[in-house]
Amino acid sequence: MNGGWGAGSHGRHLGRKAAWKLFREFISPATFQELFAAPPPLRLVVEQQLGSLADRAIKLKLKTDDGQSIECVVLLPTGKPGHPTRRATACVSSQIGCAVGCPFCATGMMGWKGNLNADQIWEQVYWAGLLAAQSGRRLRNVVFMGMGEPLHNRQHVLAAIERLLDGRRGFGLAPRHITLSTVGVPRGMIELAQRFPGVRQAVSLHAAIPEMRRRLVPKAVGDLETLRETIAQINRLQDQATVWLEMVLLEGINDDDHHVDALIAFCAGLRVSVNLIPYNTLPGHELWQPTPQPRREAIANRLRSAGIRTTIRTSFGRDLQAACGQLSGLHAASSPPSASARPAHTLPWLP
Numbered sequence: 266m267n268g269g270w271g272a273g274s275h276g277r278h279l280g281r282k283a284a285w286k287l288f289r290e291f292i293s294p295a296t297f298q299e300l301f302a303a304p305p306p307l308r309l310v311v312e313q314q315l316g317s318l319a320d321r322a323i324k325l326k327l328k329t330d331d332g333q334s335i336e337c338v339v340l341l342p343t344g345k346p347g348h349p350t351r352r353a354t355a356c357v358s359s360q361i362g363c364a365v366g367c368p369f370c371a372t373g374m375m376g377w378k379g380n381l382n383a384d385q386i387w388e389q390v391y392w393a394g395l396l397a398a399q400s401g402r403r404l405r406n407v408v409f410m411g412m413g414e415p416l417h418n419r420q421h422v423l424a425a426i427e428r429l430l431d432g433r434r435g436f437g438l439a440p441r442h443i444t445l446s447t448v449g450v451p452r453g454m455i456e457l458a459q460r461f462p463g464v465r466q467a468v469s470l471h472a473a474i475p476e477m478r479r480r481l482v483p484k485a486v487g488d489l490e491t492l493r494e495t496i497a498q499i500n501r502l503q504d505q506a507t508v509w510l511e512m513v514l515l516e517g518i519n520d521d522d523h524h525v526d527a528l529i530a531f532c533a534g535l536r537v538s539v540n541l542i543p544y545n546t547l548p549g550h551e552l553w554q555p556t557p558q559p560r561r562e563a564i565a566n567r568l569r570s571a572g573i574r575t576t577i578r579t580s581f582g583r584d585l586q587a588a589c590g591q592l593s594g595l596h597a598a599s600s601p602p603s604a605s606a607r608p609a610h611t612l613p614w615l616p
């Protein structure tokens with residue numbers, strides 16, 4: 266990890282308070298330059314910004330100071346009918362590529378290319394928050410669901426979370442507004458719950474039958490029973506929070522009754538909720554298709570009848586390859602932002 270608390274070589278020169286102000290108040294780089302007559306202490310550069318006309322997700326392609334391309338997604342939901350929201354969510358990456366190798370995931374197809382340091386992780390939140398602020402929104406949630414397995418980069422991810430929570434030097438987020446999604450790394454999950462019990466945890470389960478889980482999440486460590494025991498321990502460490510079980514539903518792969526029965530059995534005795542995720546098809550990988558909506562609804566209803574809280578996730582950013590399982594960083598060439606991909610209305614253009 267280089268620097269710290271947003272105060273690298275520039276930051277030290279300017280003083281830490283100036284650097285903290287930049288991040289805490291989401292000051293734009295241009296305003297910072299005007300205020301302090303010096304460049305802001307930033308380590309990421311926005312290479313490309315793609316805004317979705319369809320569903321208000323914006324993918325930021327960022328270049329690190331060591332020349333790597335990463336992606337983060339800003340979600341700007343409109344809220345429910347009669348309850349509009351001005352909140353925004355940042356979905357951040359923790360690694361470049363991923364070693365877990367889920368066969369349906371664009372990041373998994375890249376393999377593992379490296380870890381991001383804490384500065385590179387939390388600075389994604391700054392860029393997302395700046396975009397949100399310039400859109401009249403307030404960044405409220407951060408989810409570790411971008412590129413990579415966060416708990417394979419535990420040290421830097423935990424350091425980044427500490428800064429996200431810090432009200433003086435960081436963003437002052439409430440722990441319950443941070444969610445870390447993992448394939449289930451027992452040691453990391455327990456350390457996270459011990460250090461930050463309020464931070465929500467989500468487990469990318471995808472199958473509760475051992476052979477199918479090995480196929481869909483090939484490099485997950487430990488068996489399903491170990492994962493169940495770990496979740497039980499997290500339940501004890503966290504007062505009332507639920508652990509989310511994420512299931513990407515793939516037609517004919519993990520969506521028959523046999524799989525639903527296994528999932529119900531997995532949930533027994535645990536404080537968990539299930540999030541069913543419609544799969545986002547990847548170009549060139551048509552083997553994997555999403556479970557049709559009526560079947561998704563039927564699965565949700567069966568789980569609810571078994572007493573398991575269940576939601577079906579709204580997927581943002583499909584037209585941008587920015588939805589769950591679609592981030593790869595592979596298209597981060599220096600192409601100019603496409604006018605058709607950029608929203609025509611209120612969304613600002615970051616420097």
Ligand code: SF4
Nearest residue numbers: 363365367370373413
């Ligand atoms: S789904 Fe998540 S854990 Fe699996 S390869 Fe993709 S980024 Fe890694």
